[in-house]
Each structure stands twice: as structure tokens, then as C-alpha cells.
Amino acid sequence: MSDPDPSRPATRTGPLAEEAAVVAAAARGDRSAFAQLMEHYQGACYGLAWRLLGDPDLAADATQDAFIHAYDHIGAYRGGVFRSWLLRITANASYDILRRSQRRPTTALPEPDEGQADIADPRAVNPVAESARAELYRALDAALRLLPEDQRVAVVLCDVYGMDYQEVAESIQSPIGTVKSRIHRGRLRLRVLLADQRELFEV
């Protein structure tokens, strides 16, 4: 597994300006409006897919599948947070690929010099803090990849992307009790994995 992103965005994508109007236009068949939405959220969708699948190419495939599904079903979108709707579609597409691939993602840690996430952005207000935060994100992603697949999927959907238990259960088609157990065990395991990097959390 390789780090997919040498220039990862520092933050998460927020809502698009006048998003409701753009979504409504896309639902009416305005292809340029739909493209605008996908361009805006492709980083969020790809990030979710990559964290679920652990492979850049598979993640791109899953994101592409999600876009096509969203295009076909945007008429069924009934309001709410568009980002969450799109992320649920991406999660389903990723989980479909995960089940089809039937291969366990590699668990090797990324190379220390891989990517540029640990290089300070000179435009940042506090380059040192930004660099430390980037290092924390790298450590978190590396630890996530060390989780068993079922726990990783549940933790990513719930703790990283904010889905509630019910949404996670629907995405991975498992009982809520099973989902809760996987999330809790995943958190505990992550804590152990990151125990020797506690200083990263003090940023």
C-alpha cells in the first residue's frame, strides 16, 4: 500500500457555495452542475474510498463508481447533507469492491519519506504545527491500515466520516450490535497501536 497523496488537503471539504441550488440543478439533469458537485467532493469521496480499500487504484475505481451511481440516482436525493449522501454512496461502492476483491489490503506501514505530508506548508500560519498535524494524520492512517478489515471499515465510517451506527450497519449490511462491537474493538486497538506516539496528539 502506498500513500496516495503527496499533496493532501489540509482540511476537509466544506459545503459548496449555494449547494442547494447546484444540487437542484443537477437533479434536473444539468450535467455541468453535477460535475461541479463531483469536482468539489471528489477529495472527500476518494479519501473515504482509500481509507476503506487501502489501495489508490481501487479507491479511484470506487470513487468513479460512486459518481456514476450518484448521477443515476440524484433524482432520488431527498435533501439533507449532500456530502453525507455522497459519502454513503461511496462507502457502498467501496465495500462492494472490497467484497469482490476478496483480498486483504497490505498492512505495511508507508515509507517514512513517502509523500509530502510531513513537509511544512510555507503558507501555513504555523508551519511547525502544520507539520506536526500532518505527521499525526499519517500516523492515524497508518494505524487504521493495521486494523482488521471489519474493524477498519466500521471505524472509518463511524469515527472518521461521522456515520451513525444505523448508517454503518446499512452500508456493510451487518447487525447494529455487530457494528458497535467492531467499532469499539477497533478504537481500543487503535489506542494500543498509537500508544508510543502520544506526543503527536498534543499538537
Added chain:
Amino acid sequence: MSMTTRAHPDPERLAALAGADPDVLSDRELIDHLADCATCDGQVRDLRVLRTALAELPDLVPSRPLRLLPPVPEPQAAAGWRIAFRRAFAPLAVAGMVLLLVGGVGATGALGPADAGAFLQRLQVAAPAAMEAATGQPEETATDAGMAPDEMASPEGTRGQTGAMATDPPRAADATAAPGESMAEVIGGSDTGRDGDLAAAEDRAGWILGALAGIGLLGLALVLRRSAAPIDRGLSGR
């Protein structure tokens, strides 16, 4: 019993508490334990910090450019006529082949020998009468009498033959050629023969037209097939 001797709760419940799971938020025993157990309380704090950090994980830039839109679907109407064209290809091609085959055989084989036979038959019957009309004596009589050509040309012979011809009933009366039909008329076609030839020619023209129609249908089928070809490419590729 002191708090320190109390058994620690299931770690999964601590993880659930860190996630603000409603099932454990109302668990007074768990809350009381955390108030007295620094180990468990520290574990919950760590888990909360971990969750906060996880929730801040940034988005990622895709590893390759993504197609933001699916390909433009082919208009339904266009797809409809393409499907209709594809479905029409086989019947048109078969019909064209049949017409071409039947028309071709009819124009070149079936009627040709028949017409030739009828033409020769009329020629055999009408030729003596035409010769008799031209020479003034039956051609067969002179031949059957074994007369030499110079004898036949003598005035007596000629007169005799002329007289005999004048008294004999016309031989052509029992033949298919009409009485008095000349060789030129037979060759060029008597009224009856010309009508027959015209009818045969019309029949032949019908067969030829049928064959031409078959060729036309085949061409149309091929044109339709070519017109419907893009939908095959569209379905096979993606």
C-alpha cells in the same frame, strides 16, 4: 469495599463511552467507576482524543484524474431507430436474396429455353408456307419429286407447281402458323408470334425487375446494417 478493588468494566464499554454511545451514557455504575479509577478514566480520555483526531483526517487528492460525469447516453429515439434497423436487416436481406435468386433464375433459365422452343416450332411450320408464297410452289413437293434445281426453274415445272399450288389447300392451315404467314413475319414475328414474344418479353422483364428489386433490398439491408453499427460499438465499449 473500596473503589480500587472493584473490577474494571469491559473495555468495549469504555470505548462506547468515548463515542458517546447512548447505551452507556446512562450507566451510572460505569460513570461512578470512572470517577474513582484513573486508569479507566485515562483510557476513555485517550479514546476521546483519538476520535477527535480521526474526525479531523483530511480529504485526499485522487491518485489519478477522475471522470466527473458518465458518458452522454445515446438518445433514446436514436437508439430506437437503430434497434429497428438492426431488426429489419435479417428479413430484408433474406427477402432480397430470395427475389434475386428467383428473378435471376426466371430471367435466364426458366423462360429462355421455353421461348426458344416455341419460336423454333413456329419457324418449322411457317417456313415452308413462306417459301411457297415466295416461290409460287410448295417447297416440299419440289424436294420430294427429286427435281433438279434447274428443272424446278423451268417454265413447265414452274407452271405445274404453280397450278398445283393454286389448287392445293394451304399446308399452313394445319400448322401453328397462320395461313399466308411469311418467313419475314415468322422471323420478325407474326401477329400471334409477336404477341407471344411480347408476352414472353414482358414476363422476362418481370423476372428481371424482381431480381433488381432483390438487389435493391439487399443494398437497403446493408445500408440499414451500417446505420445501426454505432449502437453495437456503444454497447460493447464502456
